Amino acid sequence: MINFRFFQGFVTSIQDFPISVNDESEGCYKMISVEDGTGALVNFVVSPTTYFVDQAVVSVGDRVTGYYDGDAPVPLIYPPQYAALVMVKEQPHQNVKVDFFTSQLVSRDGQLQLNLSPYTQLLLTNGQPFTTNPANRNLIVIYGPSTKSIPAQTTPYRIIVWC
Template sequence: MTNFLSFTGRVMGIEDFPIMTNDPNAGCYKLFSLTDRDGSIVNFVVEPTTYFVRHEKVRVGDIVTGYYDANAPVPLIYPPQYRAIVMAKVHSDYSVEVSFFNSQLLSSDGMLRLNPSRQTEIILENGQDFNGNPASRDLVVIYSVSTRSIPAQTTPSTIIVLC
């Protein structure tokens, strides 16, 4: 179970992030610098294992949300720098939620309950079908509408299981 937190902002820069000198993986790690509406800045280290929702390519100027593990160690620097687990472009036609969903498919913050239907696509990060139960797992959920109740309820279009 991962304790996900997020930061949403406009991508102000993308650059290579060397993890060691004479790095054989040079170019495989990136540093995304994001700025929100209030001018706060956060840097995300994007690794080869970072999941990009819908495998969308992110460019400077895009508005994205980066999700990271709130319990992971971070360097005490400014601006803060987090290891990105999931990156999602912000779109007006759908929403993304990344969270641990319990046995009742309720998000860890108690604000979203999933009601999957037969049309809900349940897949792995690599796009292959997931045939098990998505409950009690870390999930990326893509949905378009939800109720205004607390918790909000939705029938997602896609659930991505983070293994």
């Protein structure tokens, strides 16, 4: 189970990030710098396996949320540098939650409960249909309105199952 953490802010720069001395990975990895508006800065290392919600192309100035494994080792440098697992380009009227969801479809942090409908799309990260129960898994949940209860309840538009 991944301990998903996130950082949200505006993209301040995007650069190629070399990971080895040979040229075969040149251009495959990016460093995306994000500032939250209060001066906090994070660098996300984006790899070919980083999942971009809606395959969105991110540019300088975009508001994004980057998710990373809070238990993964990181270099002790400033600004912090995390391997991005999921990147979300923020869109109006669309919310995204990345977390482990229990057998009751409640997020591990207890903040969101999912109510599935026949119209909720269940997909794998490769875009193929997911045909079993999404409970007890890491999920990327795309949803709109939710209740103001705790946990908030929503009927998601789409769920991407992180196998």
